[in-house]
């Protein structure tokens with residue numbers, strides 16, 4: 001449960017929250033007991049809107065959102081939905097005489113910006129203002145200060161809402177609030193009410209609050225009961241002007257949201273849209289049910305519970321139909337886009353992100369319960385595109401990444417990637433400031449390096465690399481004193497200690513022995529450090545083959561690179577654990593020209609290919625400039641066209657290559673050539689790599705330069 005990042009709890013609670021909001025507007029229990037209805041609709045149901053704000057904050061606001069793109073998209077989307085909603089409710093507004101009010105223009109502006117043009121629509125402008133406000137506060141002040149500011153705003157809001165009775169007793173306050181209420185109808189809006197929930201959502205996403213399900217459960221139960229008591233007291237003494245804001249509401253929401261995060265099975269993505277549609281459409285359904293009552297009998301409006309169920313039912317049915325409709329409409333639009341988009345005109349990478357998610361799942365299944373998957377996304381995520389891969393991984397709950405360079409790390413942060421990022425290679429110590437700013441963890445490649453970094457006088461997080469036999473980076477495992485000294489360096493916060501295995505891919509007895517020796521060396525050092533009272537940080541040893549051949553090791557992280565992308569380095573599939581890994585990348589290009597050549601004609605540079613008989617040649621628009629190896633010239637490589645294999649003839653050029661299609665019928669210009677991937681037959685990355693004496697790791701990471709990336 002701990003590992004998968006699926007937010008079933010959040011998804012499902014959206015539906016509950018939407019139905020609670022319908023309850024607020026229909027008062028289901030009013031026919032039976034007024035107090036019960038008050039508790040249901042004015043207290044319990046008040047968790048719904050804060051929940052929606054927190055959810056937006058959870059996915060939107062994160063410390064690392066160094067680019068504002070995410071926020072812009074959110075605002076644009078919400079504004080569009082708001083526009084549509086305003087439009088939908090115009091007829092009802094006309095019917096209610098909205099447009100005949102005094103001071104129409106200033107009032108319309110006020111309503112559009114703060115109060116909503118229809119009573120429930122305030123949520124949408126509040127979302128926009130709250131999100132932007134919280135975003136900029138978190139970005140410029142950090143979470144703590146942002147939280148303090150939003151708490152102050154919330155308190156100001158409280159005294160214009162549930163605690164207004166107190167305000168009225170104090171003259172200064174009364175005057176202050178009468179000013180406020182000239183601008184807004186309620187303090188329950190994007191300025192006083194929404195920011196605290198956005199900030200809380202973001203905080204929960206970014207920080208790992210410890211706290212078990214029990215603690216959160218108890219916290220929620222207590223604060224929930226206290227909130228009900230608070231509300232009843234305020235209600236009884238008639239203190240409330242409005243009933244949206246309670247002192248215990250944010251606290252109770254904090255626990256509730258944490259609890260929802262424990263439920264991680266699968267995502268129910270469609271609920272998101274359905275819940276939003278229910279939210280927007282249910283007042284319309286209330287009107288419709290009133291209208292239907294003329295024909296179906298007054299029971300459907302007079303009995304509040306019946307009324308609630310009918311309104312909910314209609315809203316849910318409408319939302320399901322609308323969701324399906326919108327979904328097929330947008331899906332067909334994207335597939336059209338795919339057909340014509342310029343990205344697939346020449347040569348491109350096609351990613352299957354479902355396979356990526358699948359690989360994450362199968363890898364996590366073989367990992368010990370306590371290990372965390374650290375996704376290695378160096379070199380443009382092995383040529384797959386760091387943005388696409390890291391964003392997708394982040395969305396499915398991967399929260400630890402490894403890169404080779406500091407610039408790759410910064411790049412991830414600007415994409416909005418949250419979680420830990422470890423730099424595996426060398427970084428110039430004079431860039432310590434950036435390490436700190438972007439919250440990157442640096443590998444200490446030897447003792448001298450650790451000292452140099454410490455001398456910068458800037459607190460940075462680091463992992464100590466230990467050399468156990470590879471003789472590349474790392475402090476030697478028997479240099480216990482040096483390692484221990486690093487732990488006491490003032491400006492170095494050691495978060496991890498790790499080693500790298502250099503022949504974990506081999507099952508030959510002598511290599512296995514060497515690897516076991518490496519592992520023993522590493523734990524020897526760890527034991528010695530323990531003996532000397534060093535608090536051991538996170539430890540990690542394995543990369544892809546390390547996990548597949550030594551699954552019994554229990555470490556805090558497993559650094560997975562190549563396996564994540566669904567292939568192994570070599571065609572030899574003989575590993576101790578065998579997994580159903582599925583390739584994420586396909587490499588494709590267009591046939592741009594077809595020509596006939598006569599017997600003895602040559603093709604391409606250096607005239608290295610000579611036709612043995614009259615042949616048909618297709619020119620495919622991809623070359624070594626795109627990363628496709630020149631070593632695959634002259635039949636060492638080939639492509640799939642119309643499900644058949646066509647060998648490469650002549651030398652691979654920088655921007656194109658030629659293939660022999662004499663044996664393939666009906667090839668025409670514009671046909672797709674598959675260089676890596678599946679088209680009736682399969683060309684796998686390890687296979688291609690083997691043809692130029694390399695491994696799929698190299699083959700794939702060559703692709704990161706010029707090729708556009710499309711998502712299947």
Ligand SMILES: *Cc1c(COP(=O)(O)O)cnc(C)c1O
Pocket residue numbers: 376378424500542543544545559560561562563697
């Ligand atoms: C690249 C790298 C990895 C990932 O290796 P794969 O074999 O692709 O899983 C792990 N650890 C270190 C130190 C690396 O440099």
